[in-house]
Amino acid sequence: AQSVTQLGSHVSVSEGALVLLRCNYSSSVPPYLFWYVQYPNQGLQLLLKYTTGATLVKGINGFEAEFKKSETSFHLTKPSAHMSDAAEYFCAVSDRGFQKLVFGTGTRLLVSP
Amino acid sequence: GAVVSQHPSWVICKSGTSVKIECRSLDFQATTMFWYRQFPKQSLMLMATSNEGSKATYEQGVEKDKFLINHASLTLSTLTVTSAHPEDSSFYICSASGLQGGSRLGTGELFFGEGSRLTVL
Numbered sequence: 001a002q003s004v005t006q007l008g009s010h011v012s013v014s015e016g017a018l019v020l021l022r023c024n025y026s027s028s029v030p031p032y033l034f035w036y037v038q039y040p041n042q043g044l045q046l047l048l049k050y051t052t053g054a055t056l057v058k059g060i061n062g063f064e065a066e067f068k069k070s071e072t073s074f075h076l077t078k079p080s081a082h083m084s085d086a087a088e089y090f091c092a093v094s095d096r097g098f099q100k101l102v103f104g105t106g107t108r109l110l111v112s113p
Numbered sequence: 114g115a116v117v118s119q120h121p122s123w124v125i126c127k128s129g130t131s132v133k134i135e136c137r138s139l140d141f142q143a144t145t146m147f148w149y150r151q152f153p154k155q156s157l158m159l160m161a162t163s164n165e166g167s168k169a170t171y172e173q174g175v176e177k178d179k180f181l182i183n184h185a186s187l188t189l190s191t192l193t194v195t196s197a198h199p200e201d202s203s204f205y206i207c208s209a210s211g212l213q214g215g216s217r218l219g220t221g222e223l224f225f226g227e228g229s230r231l232t233v234l
Contacts, residue, residue: 045225
């Protein structure tokens with residue numbers, strides 16, 4: 001069975017600071033990994049994904065994530081936070097092939113001026 | 114793009130009534146749809162998976178008679194909460210994967226609707 005662990009239910013940063021949201025996964029097969037963002041009372045928007053190939057993947061809004069197999073991690077980063085980045089972020093894993101996604105518990109990113 | 118639209122965004126109903134939520138894929142054929150439930154400040158819990166033209170597969174612990182899912186076409190799936198009670202109040206989100214222009218859409222990601230907030234009084 002697959003699982004996702006997101007460390008830290010809340011992360012607070014100042015505007016302009018580095019954003020680091022942590023995600024560790026468990027999977028018995030090479031996984032597909034995703035980061036989604038959710039704004040209040042809205043659905044989820046895909047930020048980025050790792051399927052195969054380059055382990056450093058770039059997404060929308062300046063976010064990127066690196067797949068580290070040895071650490072079973074897929075942490076999300078952004079060099080400089082913006083106020084508009086404040087939202088809930090979910091890491092998700094699937095076992096490839098358009099199957100259901102298993103989500104982590106989410107991390108709320110708070111950005112202060 | 115791949116757009117999924119959910120309706121209604123908000124619904125308030127009395128206890129004991131049934132509520133239907135629609136999920137439509139606007140620019141692709143949704144061969145598989147997933148219905149999630151999200152409690153406040155919590156993650157998404159998969160309720161069921163449906164393939165077009167087939168019966169939905171429900172996750173363990175989800176009452177199939179309470180949450181009726183229909184996926185009769187490649188662009189529409191519906192979730193009906195029957196005899197709703199206050200404990201059914203939640204945020205329901207649909208997502209889909211499928212085909213666009215005859216080719217598989219994406220490489221494993223799901224495309225999400227905007228969500229529907231149900232409040233049962």
